[in-house]
Every structure is written in C-alpha cells, then in structure tokens.
Amino acid sequence: MTETILRADAMLTPGGAVVDAELAFDGDGRITYAGRARNGVAPTHDLAGHVLMPGLVNGHTHSAMTLLRGVSDDEGFMPWLAAVQALEQHLTHEDVAVGLQLAMVEMIETGTTSFADMYHWDEELIELVRAAGMRVNAALASFAPEAVGFPGVSPWNGADATAQTEALAERFAADPQIRISYGPHAPYTCPPEFLRDIAARAKERGIPIHTHVSESAAEVAQIEERYGATPAEHLDSLGLFEAEVLAAHCVHLTDGEIELLARTGTAVSHNPVSNLKLGNGIARLPEWQAAGLRVSLGTDSVASNNTLDLFEEIKTGTILHRGARQDAAVVRAADVLDIATRRGAEAVGFPEAGALEAGFLADVIALDITGSSATPFGLAADPATDPDADSAALVSHLGFAATGADVRHVFIGGRHVYADGEHLTLDAASIRVRAAAARARLSAAASSS
C-alpha cells in the first residue's frame, strides 16, 4: 500500500504545534506518522506556506437548506420562518439532492470533513455523500403525524422516517463514512408517545438520536406549560437520554439540565452564529465545559447563518462568551479548536477522526498562511527555542484570523477531495448552476401559491 506524505510549515496536534511538520498516512487512510519532518523522506505533497490541522466537524446542520440561503432574514424571526416554510414546502427530492451537494461543495472548500445533519435522507442521498468523500451522521427529520406547532414542513412523517432510519442504519452499518440517526425534530414538535417510542427503539438497536433541545426561550416556556418540566427534563422522563443523543443548541439549559446531560453522556452542539442571528440567545459554553459535557460546534443551516464556514463559529464561539461574561480567559481558542475537531468528531460518531496522531483517520486540511491576515505569523525562527510560543501562534491564527477561504487542500480518510482550491469529487460549477435554478423555481412556486 502506498504511503502519502505531507510536509507543511506547522501542524496542529493534540500535543500542540509541530513546526516543520510531516504527516504520513497509508493506503487505508490511516495516519502512520505525525511529527517533525524526517530526514531522507520525500514528501508526496510539499505544502510550504501552509499549516495542517484536522478536518473540521460540523455538529449540527440541515445541509440541503443551502437552497434557502438569505431568505427574508432582516425582518425578525416570524417573517423569516414564514418565508423559509413557503419555499420549503415546494422542495423536491432533486432539490434536496442539489442542496446537499452545494452544501458539501461549501463545506469542503471551508475545511469541513464530517457533518451531523438532520433533514430528508435516503439511500440515494447517502450515496452522494459517499461519492463526495465526506463523513455524515445523517438523521432523518421526523414529526409524528399529529405533530403540533410546526406548520409547513410537510413531506416527512414519523412512521416512514422511523422505518427508513432503521433500514438505512442496517444498510450502512459497516461504512466508515456513514452513521444514521433518528431525527425527531424537537420536544415541541414531537408528542411524548412518539419520542418515547423512538427512545426505546434507539436504545434497543444502538441507533443514535439527533434532536433540537432548548433552542429558544419560547420553546422552554411552551414545554413547561405543556408538560410541567424543562425540555431536557421532559425528554429525560421519556427515556431519551438512555439512548445516545446529540442535542443541538441547548441555549437555555438550567444547571440541573447541564448536570443531567453530563451524567447521561449526552452530546450537545453549540451553534453560536445561528443562535445570535435568530435572536435565540447565548448558550452557556463555560458551564458546559466545567461540567465536562461532550460538545461539538455547528453552523445550523445556511438559512440561519448564512454560511457553512466553521472558522466563523470557532472565532464567534470563543469571543462571544468572553464578551458576554466580561472575562477574556473564560473560553480559550485552543479549547474551541478541540471542540471543532477531536471532540466534535467524537460527539457526532466518528471517534477515529479528528486528530493528527498516528492511528487516527487522515481527515486533514491545509490552510495557506502566506496571506496578509496570517502576517506576521509569529512562529519562532528556530522551532527548538520555544514550542509553547509556536503552539500559541498557531492556535491564535486558527482561532482568530483564519477563515474558510484560506483552505487549499482537504483529505478525508486519506482521499484527496480538494487540491489547491479545486474539487476532485464534486462538479462545483454545475452544482452551483443547478442550485440557482432550483431556487428560482422554488421562489416562483412560493409566490404563485
């Protein structure tokens, strides 16, 4: 089996920065070496002027909603929701496919290699992810037929999604790129019996659950009025956290709910940009960290973001809490980078990805550091002199200055999917044209209905 060897100016590893770095992986896409450049080893790709880091993990998105980018998002929450739903009810399977492909184009370009998604999924859509080379934890969005309070989201109903989830989970059980989850939308859209049934099935079959929890103050008030409990307490009473759960948003968790999610090993997803833009609030990341929660970082859909660039979430997810708490040490960029990579990969079900270390899967991205916003970079002239300073410089750049536009190469499980700014697995130009046409058709359908 052929080994691939990357050389770069520096590399982010669990132990800190490695300067004058070398990463090697075998034909199975498994890292065999991650350290200082070795004498006498010729690199396959000499990436001078670049740094390497693990591929980013998007902990919560609805990828096909790229088609709804920028819909009515400057007038408040209700006009936005109405506009999204007016378009969404006209989505065809072909639309979902091209929206997913557009999302993968954007994710790869901005350095994301794995994503946890909740939307419409079937075998054909999963095969698009396999062809693109990405990893997905795909949750089939579901609402019980009698679902309450979420009009306009039509084609998916509970029974179908549940059966299809289980069939897909079996079909792709051995695929290292694919995990399948139940996707009950939220406690306010799924009745208790429906959630209880999914919890029992999830526990029995070992299939995880991806759901929204405590996204808005309005949701918390509604659940408390309806069930006399907070959202996480309510879900706990239905047995949900006996299964493996990924809970998105969790903006308004109480201390008791944080303790509950920590005790049950529940993974959460922090979506700072979406939570801000939609006016939902600021999740309590410092308390999550103190409680030892399993945490990932997500963009949510582009309809509420409006990009899939996780570098924005990394910066916002670091500085937001510093400002809100008036404490510049309360969240560290180094920790958020860890959440966006190693801990995120673990949270969404790919624990063998997420770190540049021998034995891990080679999900790795290379960022150009020759541009203005990377100058001066601050690595020591002699890397032996001050490894802590080199680590601080690399973390600072990746946490506060880098953006998705700096990403030039992406490897996923050793497969080169993006080379010097060119896609190797997706026809980006054609996908953009088809996505624009799909949006035009959706807009026409919405305005004539």
Add this chain to the structure above:
Amino acid sequence: MTETILRADAMLTPGGAVVDAELAFDGDGRITYAGRARNGVAPTHDLAGHVLMPGLVNGHTHSAMTLLRGVSDDEGFMPWLAAVQALEQHLTHEDVAVGLQLAMVEMIETGTTSFADMYHWDEELIELVRAAGMRVNAALASFAPEAVGFPGVSPWNGADATAQTEALAERFAADPQIRISYGPHAPYTCPPEFLRDIAARAKERGIPIHTHVSESAAEVAQIEERYGATPAEHLDSLGLFEAEVLAAHCVHLTDGEIELLARTGTAVSHNPVSNLKLGNGIARLPEWQAAGLRVSLGTDSVASNNTLDLFEEIKTGTILHRGARQDAAVVRAADVLDIATRRGAEAVGFPEAGALEAGFLADVIALDITGSSATPFGLAADPATDPDADSAALVSHLGFAATGADVRHVFIGGRHVYADGEHLTLDAASIRVRAAAARARLSAAASSS
C-alpha cells in the same frame, strides 16, 4: 476628462439594490451616474459575476499594530497586555511604517477604503497613505508626560504630539484623502488638565479629537472613583464634547451618557469583535440607534481582533445584539451596512464618500458572487418584478455571507488600487516579508530585555 464606467450584476445604493447596474465616475473621482445599465454605453470594466457597494470605513483602528498580530491572546487580558507592551516598546519608526503598510494591504484586500486611526503619525507616514491611495483620519496618540496607569507605551508624549498634530493638520488641510485629529488616549491615561487643554485647542482650531471612552467596566470604576463621574460625564466637564469627537468603544455608556453624546453630535465607534475578544462587554448599539448617535464600525487593532476584515464586524455587529437581546429584529443588517459605509464615512470626516450616488466620491468595491457562499443569490430573474426582494437578497448576502476574501476590485476616489486581486499601489509581497522580519526582531528584543 475620461469617464470610467463599471457594470455589475447588482449595486448597493442608498435607495436599495440596483440590478444590472452601472456606475460612472469622472476623472476627478466623482460619481456621475449610479443606476441601471444604460443602452449604448460601453463599460470600462465589465464586472459580470460581481456586485458593487461603497468602500468600507474602519471607524477605529491602530493600523501599525498589525506587527503584533496574535500575540499571547488566549490566556486572558493581563497576559495579553503585558505581551503587547513588551513588543511595542521596541517599535521603531521603520516598524510603524511597515506595520501601517501591511494594514493598508489587508484593508484594501478586504474592501476598506477609509480608516480612522490612532497611533504614531508624522508626515512620512501620512505620505505612505497618500501613495497607497486610501483615506485616513490620523490621530496622534498622546499621553501627558505625567500620564497614569499605562506603562510600556513610550515614545509619544503630550506636548510633542499636540504640536505635531497641529502642524500636520495645517500641512494636509486641503487634501481630500487626509484628516488629522488629536489622539488623547483615554480619560484614564490622560490627566484632566491635559484633556482640557486639547479640548480648548480642538475647539479653537477646528481639529477633531479621536479618543477611547468607556471601553471596560474597570475603566468606568476607576474614573468614577477618581473623578466622581462616568467617563463621558468626566470628559464633558472638561469641555471635550464642544469639539468634534470620535469616541471609540463606548461599551458601558449609561442612558445619560448616550443622551449626552447624541446632544453634542459626538461620533462613536462600535468595535464588537475587539470588545468581545478582550472581555470588555457588549456595547448598546440598539440604544445608540434609538438616540440617533453618529455611529461608525471599527476593527480596533489586529492585536485585539485579529484581522482588519470589516465584513466580520458587520455580521457580528448585526447578530450579536439580536442574540444578546433575544430579538431577531433589534438590529438590521441593512442598518449596519449603512453604518459601515455612509454613516461611518460621515463619522470619521469623509462625508463625501460612503454612498454610490451621483455627486459622491467614487470609493467603491466589487465583490465576486460566483462562489458557493453566494449561491443561490436570490436576485429575481426579472429585476422589474420585485425590487424589494432584490434589495433584501443583496443586503442579506453582504451582511451575513460575504467576507473580505470576496473583494476583487477597489476604487478610491476613482483610483483603481486593487484590480482582480492584485494591488496597484502597494508592493504586498515585499511588505509581508518586511513585516515578518520586523516581528522577529521585536520578539528577539522583547525576550532579551
């Protein structure tokens, strides 16, 4: 005089989006036409796949501090300040020059055409800005010789800076690219008599003042303890607001101080990313808007940001308040774009720049909209059908999805300074090399002192 004519897919004007747009300006760099493309007019630059908007205005920065990018910024405020000061005390004039040039490279690349700066300035540095083609409101940072509480910032003292400010203001009085301001650092670093003297001189000579006000809770407490007043009340008692003032940060203004600044026509600068990253808090932009304050948007220095990309500030400055107030309508992207352009230009002293409208100066940037994060864009197929929807789509893209990396062309006063990603007035490659060398020398000096 030759006219220059730009064609683009759309253009942001004070009246909303113009689709299929044309912008013309004369040899004096003054806009002669801004509207729909005219039949029979051949464009000088056919920018298909681009949108036009006014050049961005950075309302508060310390540009030469690009050299201190990424210094010790993940450990809290005091270690950061100590590390910045350890390097800054070794800055030479040559360092300040190359730091300024690096900042201009980055600003132009990310679409900024004017900036309000507070640092070390002299005629040679001003000439660098003139050569680059940008507009600057340059404030000479000053502290009285007996200044309190801000160790490490050495070479600038009050008397010199005051005299030099006045000489430079006279020297460049007629230059449309240059304004000169007094730069008394802050109420906690400048004693009352020093500030009173500057206020009187500013009022007498018509030279504006650029200062920091109410950046941190610690500052407010210190000023209240020392003077028995809030920072703005204290400055008001010294007569400062009888002059034209640009007050940066203003994070902790009381209702009374907001009313004071509105009544005195004082301009403020909102720096959301810096305020968050340094743990200073969240300024009350919604109240500023309600009070009718003159507002600009700033990055602060890259040491506290770590980029000069104002598109980040536009997005953060919109969504931050929505999240903090749990109200998705409390700040609109359309308003923040206006703050970053027309209102910002007015606030920093270039009222004839900042809008794409006949009679204004041609400070205009072109952004590529063929990429993934601009797809689908959402303009109507036929621009006659729904101009409001077209405006909403353009504002949404510029407010929530665009980044500095999308900027491809920059014209300032009609001068083409950045063409299809290439600098026409600055030798970017050489500047980056010199900046990296300067930083290495500063680091060596700091660690051996």
